[in-house]
Amino acid sequence: MSARKMILDILVRVFSENGYASLMMRRMKADEKDAAFIAECVYGTLRNYSLLEYQWRHLAKKTKMRTALLLDMSVYQLLFMDVPAYAAINEAVELADRHEKKFVNALLRQVSKNGMITPEEDEIRYSHPKWIAALFKAHYGEENAVKIMAYNQTRPVQYGRINTLKITREEAEKTEGLHFIDDICFSYEGALQKTELFQSGKVLIQNYSSQQIVRYLDVKPGMRVLDACAAPGTKTQQIAMLMNNQGEIIANELHAHRTKLIDELMERTGVSIVQSRSADASVYDEAQKESYDRVLLDVPCSGLGDLSHKPEIRWHLKPEDIDEITKIQAKILEANAPYVKQGGILVYSTCTLNRKENENRIRAFLKEHNEFELCEEHTFFPFVTKSDGFYCAKMLKKGETAQEK
Numbered sequence: 333m334s335a336r337k338m339i340l341d342i343l344v345r346v347f348s349e350n351g352y353a354s355l356m357m358r359r360m361k362a363d364e365k366d367a368a369f370i371a372e373c374v375y376g377t378l379r380n381y382s383l384l385e386y387q388w389r390h391l392a393k394k395t396k397m398r399t400a401l402l403l404d405m406s407v408y409q410l411l412f413m414d415v416p417a418y419a420a421i422n423e424a425v426e427l428a429d430r431h432e433k434k435f436v437n438a439l440l441r442q443v444s445k446n447g448m449i450t451p452e453e454d455e456i457r458y459s460h461p462k463w464i465a466a467l468f469k470a471h472y473g474e475e476n477a478v479k480i481m482a483y484n485q486t487r488p489v490q491y492g493r494i495n496t497l498k499i500t501r502e503e504a505e506k507t508e509g510l511h512f513i514d515d516i517c518f519s520y521e522g523a524l525q526k527t528e529l530f531q532s533g534k535v536l537i538q539n540y541s542s543q544q545i546v547r548y549l550d551v552k553p554g555m556r557v558l559d560a561c562a563a564p565g566t567k568t569q570q571i572a573m574l575m576n577n578q579g580e581i582i583a584n585e586l587h588a589h590r591t592k593l594i595d596e597l598m599e600r601t602g603v604s605i606v607q608s609r610s611a612d613a614s615v616y617d618e619a620q621k622e623s624y625d626r627v628l629l630d631v632p633c634s635g636l637g638d639l640s641h642k643p644e645i646r647w648h649l650k651p652e653d654i655d656e657i658t659k660i661q662a663k664i665l666e667a668n669a670p671y672v673k674q675g676g677i678l679v680y681s682t683c684t685l686n687r688k689e690n691e692n693r694i695r696a697f698l699k700e701h702n703e704f705e706l707c708e709e710h711t712f713f714p715f716v717t718k719s720d721g722f723y724c725a726k727m728l729k730k731g732e733t734a735q736e737k
Contacts, residue, residue, distance in 0.1 A: 540719035553578035565594035637721025674731025
C-alpha cells in the first residue's frame with residue numbers, strides 16, 4: 333500500500349469512525365521515511381482541515397467524504413509541504429475514483445495556481461469548529477482564544493522527564509538531544525521510546541504541564557495516596573518517585589485491562605509501592621473514607637487543551653458531550669472527596685480549557701463542601717507553557733493533620 337493510500341485510509345477512519353490517528357498509525361506497517369511523511373500529512377490535514385476545505389469548497393460544494401479528504405490531504409501537500417505540485421496532483425488522481433479523476437486533477441491544478449487563500453474568520457483560519465472558537469473567546473477573551481487556537485496549529489514539543497529512582501539529572505544530561513527545562517523535565521526530538529534510557533525505565537514520556545499537576549499534591553515519603561483515574565500510570569509513577577518509593581499508592585482504573593499498563597510501567601521504572609485496582613472512580617466506597625493523605629483526581633474531560641497533540645478531538649467533540657462529561661466529573665468529585673483525611677489535600681485536574689469543566693466545576697463542589705477550602709488553582713495555557721493546556725485545583729480538607737494529632 334502506498335504512503336498516500338495509507339494517509340487517505342487513516343483520514344477516512346478518523347472521520348467515519350471517530351478514530352484516533354495515532355492508534356491507526358501504530359498499527360500500520362510503513363518504513364521510517366514513509367512513516368514521517370504519513371504523520372506530517374495526517375496531522376497537518378487534521379490541524380488545518382477547515383482552512384484546507386476553504387481553498388476548494390467554492391469550486392465543488394457537493395463531494396463525497398473520501399474524495400473530499402483526498403482533496404484536503406493533497407491541498408495540504410501543495411500549500412504546506414515541500415512536495416512538487418505534479419507529484420501531489422498525480423498521486424491524488426491515481427487514488428481518485430475512476431469517474432472523478434478529471435475533476436480531482438482540474439480542481440487541484442486550480443488550487444495550486446491560486447496559492448493560499450486566507451480567510452477572515454478565526455475559526456476557519458485556525459481550523460476550529462465555530463462553537464469551540466466561541467467557547468474559547470467567551471471563557472478566556474478574544475486575544476487569548478486566538479493564541480490558544482494558533483498554538484493548536486503547531487507541531488507539539490515533545491517532553492519527557494527523568495526517573496530519579498534510576499538516574500540523576502547529571503547522568504541524563506550526558507545523553508545527546510535532551511534539553512532540560514527544570515530539575516526533571518526535558519524536551520527532545522526523535523523517538524525517545526526506542527532508546528535504552530526509556531526502555532530501562534530511566535526516563536518517561538510525559539507532557540510538561542502534566543508533570544506540574546503532580547507537584548500540587550505536595551507528597552512526602554511515607555504517605556498514603558490515591559490516584560483515582562490512574563491509567564496509563566505516568567502521573568502515578570511521578571508520585572511514587574517524589575515519595576522516594578516510600579509509602580503506599582493506590583492506583584484505580586475503570587478498565588481492568590488498563591491496570592496492566594500501570595503494573596508494567598511500575599515494574600519497568602522500579603516502583604514497588606503502587607497497588608493497581610480495577611475500580612469505578614464515580615462510585616463511593618465507604619471503606620475508603622478518610623484513609624488517604626493525598627487524592628489525585630485527573631478526571632476524564634473534553635480534551636480541549638490537547639488539540640495540538642490530538643487535533644481530531646476538535647472534529648469529534650460535540651457541544652452536548654460537555655454536559656455528559658461534567659456529570660461524570662461531578663460524580664467522581666463527590667465519590668472521592670470523602671477519602672481525604674482531615675488536613676489532607678485533594679487535587680482536581682483536567683487537560684481541557686473550559687471553565688464549565690474547570691473553575692465552575694470546583695466552585696459548585698466547594699459550595700456544597702465547606703469542609704474543603706481552595707488553596708490555589710492554575711490554568712496552564714499552551715501558548716505560555718509551549719505544552720498541553722491543563723487546569724489544576726488544590727484543595728485542603730480542614731482539620732488537624734495526623735502529625736498534629
